[in-house]
Amino acid sequence: MVQKAKILLVDDRPENLLALEAILSALDQTLVRASSGEEALKALLTDDFAVILLDVQMPGMDGFETASHIKRRERTRDIPIIFLTAINHGPHHTFRGYAAGAVDYISKPFDPWVLRAKVSVFVDLYTKNCQLKEQAALLRLQLEAGEQSSIGGGLLGELSARLASAEEQVEALTKQLAGSSEAGAAVTAAHLERKLSSLRQALEALRPGAS
Template identity: 85%
Template structure:
């Protein structure tokens, strides 16, 4: 079963949450509601999210305060935050949003197609990172070596072709995503995609060092990196 990304929707008004769910349902991901900043922080304690859509104006803890708490936590500080606001804000208001850690700022009423496209980019990046972690786990098992395969497992050399094929698929998807973002104004997404490509390059080098015929020094160097 393909894992779905979780998207956190934070707004104190139920009708706004319902509208967001209607817009984002086409992405076929898991949508999680939070009606306050406190509720959002509680959800972030246990679940991993691809992106957070955060309303600015909320009673009690507003969007700026909520974002500040999110960015202070090591577990959640790298989650992209898109601020949603009905305020006719000026440059100072916008700067405050970006200073709080937002990757984008969208005014209500917003274009559903634009919002869905922006969220889709971060979902794609999140899924690529999940796949990359899975490949890194398989590669780590190869690098550890020395353990006989358990019942139902394939041997070390049988796993390498599968790992290489999976990594090639992620590399192809990451390259396509980077090309889509070349002319994008979403600097945070572009930076994340570039970081993903660097990690893919390092993983590919380590995998190549495990292929039959790779010399010992190269293998040792890759395992240390």
């Protein structure tokens, strides 16, 4: 059974963290607070997260530096990061965010519904990813034990069906993002497609006769 996804909220202002929790509570996932970049990196040492909401302007280690550290770690480099900023930024400032590894860049004050919808996409993808990994691990154990029966085939079929459903969802999202004027749309779509492509390759490698 897949546990609730964890969402990391990083902001040095307690009132901002409280506001994020209020907005995202409807998703019914586990929300983890960090009041600095250092705290965020510490939390990432032990826990897995579906997505990180990261404030740009923080004392000490700012959001850009924190993101750079996250992307340098093998364990955390693929976690999607959504930058939140109150800064009136121009194109160069936005580019710096994407260069640091962000999949999206949202200016405050933001629309709560939009933020919740964007976060839910990554939570859903993370949950599907976990389900596929669990079932793939079970299938691999059965194949290693020589159980090349209908049980293994049934699991493989279920895995393929689940992945196909996720691929359809991401394809629809990609088409939706293609018509968006947001600078992060293409980045978000590409990130989702890379994740699903990796899952598809892993699944195909489990099929009987795969080299």
